[in-house]
Amino acid sequence: MAEQELFLPSTPGKFKDKSHSMHRQFHRCFASTSTMFLWALFLVALTAAYLSFQSFVDSGSKYFSSAWGGIHWERQVRSSAQIHRQNGFSVLVTGAAGFVGSHVSLALKKRGDGVVGLDNFNDYYDPSLKKARKSLLNSQNIFIVEGDVNDARLLAKLFEIVPFTHVMHLAAQAGVRYAMENPHSYVHSNIAGLVTLLEACKTADRQPAIVWASSSSVYGLNEKVPFSESDRTDQPASLYAATKKAGEEITHTYNHIYGLSITGLRFFTVYGPYGRPDMAYFSFTRNILQGKPITIYRGKNRVDLARDFTYIDDIVKGCVASLDTAKKSTGSGGKKRAPAQYRIFNLGNTSPVTVPMMVGILEKHLKVKAKKHVLEMPGNGDVPFTHANISSARRELGYKPSTDLQTGLKKFVKWYLSYYGYNHGKSLERTLKFLVAQKCRLVAFEKKEEVGTAATSLCGPHMGRLAARGF
Numbered sequence: 072m073a074e075q076e077l078f079l080p081s082t083p084g085k086f087k088d089k090s091h092s093m094h095r096q097f098h099r100c101f102a103s104t105s106t107m108f109l110w111a112l113f114l115v116a117l118t119a120a121y122l123s124f125q126s127f128v129d130s131g132s133k134y135f136s137s138a139w140g141g142i143h144w145e146r147q148v149r150s151s152a153q154i155h156r157q158n159g160f161s162v163l164v165t166g167a168a169g170f171v172g173s174h175v176s177l178a179l180k181k182r183g184d185g186v187v188g189l190d191n192f193n194d195y196y197d198p199s200l201k202k203a204r205k206s207l208l209n210s211q212n213i214f215i216v217e218g219d220v221n222d223a224r225l226l227a228k229l230f231e232i233v234p235f236t237h238v239m240h241l242a243a244q245a246g247v248r249y250a251m252e253n254p255h256s257y258v259h260s261n262i263a264g265l266v267t268l269l270e271a272c273k274t275a276d277r278q279p280a281i282v283w284a285s286s287s288s289v290y291g292l293n294e295k296v297p298f299s300e301s302d303r304t305d306q307p308a309s310l311y312a313a314t315k316k317a318g319e320e321i322t323h324t325y326n327h328i329y330g331l332s333i334t335g336l337r338f339f340t341v342y343g344p345y346g347r348p349d350m351a352y353f354s355f356t357r358n359i360l361q362g363k364p365i366t367i368y369r370g371k372n373r374v375d376l377a378r379d380f381t382y383i384d385d386i387v388k389g390c391v392a393s394l395d396t397a398k399k400s401t402g403s404g405g406k407k408r409a410p411a412q413y414r415i416f417n418l419g420n421t422s423p424v425t426v427p428m429m430v431g432i433l434e435k436h437l438k439v440k441a442k443k444h445v446l447e448m449p450g451n452g453d454v455p456f457t458h459a460n461i462s463s464a465r466r467e468l469g470y471k472p473s474t475d476l477q478t479g480l481k482k483f484v485k486w487y488l489s490y491y492g493y494n495h496g497k498s499l500e501r502t503l504k505f506l507v508a509q510k511c512r513l514v515a516f517e518k519k520e521e522v523g524t525a526a527t528s529l530c531g532p533h534m535g536r537l538a539a540r541g542f
């Protein structure tokens with residue numbers, strides 16, 4: 072109201088005492104200006120408070136939202152990186168809570184190398200399996216840093232704490248068909264993440280040698296069998312394959328410009344205990360046990376699809392041999408001193424098996440028939456077959472796969488049943504019933520003499536003998 076009076080033109084004749092009125096007007100004006108000034112001051116203070124709160128939140132997020140940093144954390148990293156053998160390595164394993172990463176980490180630690188894991192524990196598949204692998208690694212004194220390969224600050228910190236001799240880069244967005252659902256996750260992990268990691272490695276004062284996971288999928292539509300490293304890889308059939316192929320080109324650049332020693336490993340459909348639930352052998356096992364149908368893709372002209380399935384222990388040997396034979400990087404602090412080693416190897420099994428045959432092996436080990444639903448292969452990035460020529464890896468790494476699919480799947484099924492039981496994914500009630508039944512069987516087994524005596528007194532000696540034998 073006061074402001075309205077002040078700014079509206081005054082009506083002539085309305086004011087009897089002009090000087091008094093002017094005084095009042097001045098007074099009002101002053102009062103109003105000071106109110107405005109106070110308001111402005113208040114707003115400035117509010118803005119400043121908001122800005123400083125924002126910067127607090129921003130800087131705070133470095134410490135609160137990320138799971139790394141601090142003296143205790145650094146101590147864990149250092150301790151995990153400690154080498155316990157002569158001429159041993161200190162290895163940064165990215166994707167350490169993943170399938171291949173966890174197995175390789177355990178193998179390295181077992182022989183006395185220092186291992187620091189890095190994993191972002193994303194939910195591409197059930198993170199509880201990743202946590203279980205983490206617990207396994209922790210029990211062997213391997214520390215897994217929770218973080219992303221795209222976090223340059225974290226990588227710089229890790230290299231500041233530990234002068235890694237090697238990096239085993241296994242963190243990636245895997246899966247051929249999922250690339251159609253979430254293409255950006257492939258670019259994020261397999262391209263951006265790879266470049267961030269290479270930048271950290273190239274800048275390190277003692278550059279590490281790098282061994283990383285490429286893929287058999289880079290052969291794409293190549294029809295020449297078996298696939299050799301020198302075959303064409305310029306016809307990827309999926310975005311996943313394209314990002315792995317891009318990774319091969321990118322690593323070549325870093326080798327050429329900065330003197331990083333690089334070895335790329337083209338894995339062929341790796342399977343085994345603690346494997347990836349998104350892969351066919353794993354999801355088929357789950358469905359078969361649950362009595363659910365499985366979809367088997369078939370190629371053109373009703374030709375079965377085939378894969379050069381490779382057992383995890385063989386892959387681990389190939390990875391470790393790659394680290395052992397890797398030459399040192401030649402640069403330091405971002406400067407190349409001399410040409411460095413650049414290698415690419417197929418790590419396969421050299422004996423492709425069709426998908427229906429793989430299902431047959433699972434049925435045998437699970438002792439359950441699958442409900443099969445055969446479907447023409449959709450245009451989803453799949454390739455009809457893979458078959459590795461491994462002569463190069465055999466010659467230079469001493470790589471010699473020794474587990475056939477029968478044996479490997481038997482080990483996988485054994486692990487699967489011990490890990491999930493028969494009732495994986497079923498209702499809590501059914502799981503409890505299953506556990507109670509198991510417990511009863513155990514009790515009956517342990518107490519069979521007592522059960523036998525009770526059965527004798529109740530039903531006579533024949534029933535007693537049967538009961539004492541454990542039914």
Ligand SMILES: O=C(O)[C@H]1O[C@H](OP(=O)(O)OP(=O)(O)OC[C@H]2O[C@@H](n3ccc(=O)[nH]c3=O)[C@H](O)[C@@H]2O)[C@H](O)[C@@H](O)[C@H]1O
Nearest residue numbers: 245246247286287288338339340350351366367368376453
């Ligand atoms: O070597 C690799 O570089 C890749 O290997 C693996 O890819 P793939 O060989 O495609 O394995 P996987 O999905 O187990 O399908 C196996 C077969 O089952 C068929 N398949 C699959 C699913 C289904 O429901 N039905 C079906 O018939 C399917 O058509 C295929 O013929 C990794 O996942 C990948 O991350 C990468 O590492």
